[in-house]
Amino acid sequence: MRYAIEVDHVTRVFGGKGDKVHAKALDDISLQVDEGELFGLLGPNGAGKTTLIKILATLLLPSEGSVRVLGHDVVKEYNKIRARINMVSGGEISGYGLLTVRENLWMFSQFYGIPPKVARQRMDDLLERFGLLDKADAKVRTISTGQKQKMNVIRGFVTDPDLIYLDEPTLGLDVNASLAIRSFLRKWVKDTPGKTMLLTTHYMVEADELCDRVAIIDQGRILACDSPSNLKRMLKRATTFDIETTAFPGLDSMPSMDGLQGYNSKSVGDRALTRFVVNDEAVISEIISHISSKGGRIIALGKSEATLEDVFIHLVGRGLE
């Protein structure tokens, strides 16, 4: 098996003036992505996902370590990589508002030297698959955010890359637009063997649903890397409980308790939904007592199957949101 991506002990530091170090965005990370794989990078904002993508996309140099993409070194052989990759970011505002959707897509295809006839065929095919054909001749500044993001995804695929980076491609989109994009991505990997996709997301469901393997990244370090099912198997000794309560003070600051691995709370109106990952179910009574002592009232309690979010809570000790 050949690797599409090989990252070997990479560190990336964003420095200030002089030698004063400001931030270590990546801290000695290593990973390999096989050709033909749909690989996910899962982590909260600021985890280092986008920094890694910029390095892989030849837009940023690593401070230490080496990176090979499609067999070529990103520092010295970046010109050999660029013709075979593309990238789409969530919330992208690239392109020109005065041009139509079709003109923008054509323009970007020309930077890859795609013959106009081939570009036109691919554009029509992709516009149809994304349900955007009726907007093909509309000026970009007149279309909706979801339609713009679909256009950006088409821009990434119109060059028929061997490796594509998708950095939070469904960020801020409504359910229908997200579903359309996810469904296309799944089909693309299935229908085009040998093509590789690296997807960064902080949507657990997206990573669980799409990826062959997922690396969980936090504070510039890779905490775990495996298939979603294997990652969830890590929690075989752990159990997940969802407890719905009335909102109470101190919701986000549970004291440490033996048997409690981590938790993640979300407030919904005057209620709170908290997911607890425990490795000893006996701790639940202690948790309930704590909630009651703080004035919270239990509305519902349920035990659930492990998800990638639980894996994240287990590894990091907190949720993504």
Next chain:
Amino acid sequence: MDWLLNLRAVKGRAYPRAVGGLREPSWMFFDTLLPLLGIAAFVFYYQALGAPEVYTGYVIIGGAMTAYWLNVLWSMATQFYWEKETGNLELYMMAPMSKMSVLAGMALGGMILTSVRAVSTIVLGVIIFQVEMDISSPGLLAAVFITTLIALYGLGMLFSSLYMLWGRGAWHMSNLMQEPIYLVSGFYFPVREIGFYFALGAAIIPITLGLDAMRQLLFGNETQGLLPVTTELALLLVSAVAFIVAAHFALKKMEYLGRKEGRLTMRWQ
């Protein structure tokens, strides 16, 4: 070098500027009629002073060339700053074509767009102010005009490369250069009037020599030229080559620095 790829890239980048820029009809008002008011002010000023009639022609040619100078300053030099803000720069940088193709496309699109505006200004100016021109050497005039544009946009390509990492500094630099160049390049008067050596120094901006040569060719002996037209053409050719070569190396260096320092994208991108 993949010439076909790079030619397609030039065409791709020229398109939004050449076509998109003329898509809004408001350009006729903002870029042709409004500048004509500024030209008219100088014309009336010269007429009130009793200056020779040829000065009206100088002003109209200078006014038309102003459009190119403004286009180079604001749509070439600072362009990569805006492209970075909108996320286009990273897409250009990670694409396989030579980055000079992007600059060449911007320049070509800018020349086409601005020429439509400049020609409109000249036609209106000539009709309104009844200017007489003597186009006895059309070949030489065309050579001077085209070489001036290539040298001027070559300078714009160099600025664009240098400004790539400067962010808002580029904006201030362009602001700083806009008005003084009107003076030292002699946009509204024969440049020799500011002194021979001073004008020669100002020849680093290609429009100085270009304007002077075109005025000599259009208005004949009445013009006080800075240098003979053929000398000015030769100097323009040298500057065109020098600026384009310098832009190539500057762009390469800036791309490397951008990758090293993480400045090809905005912080939030």
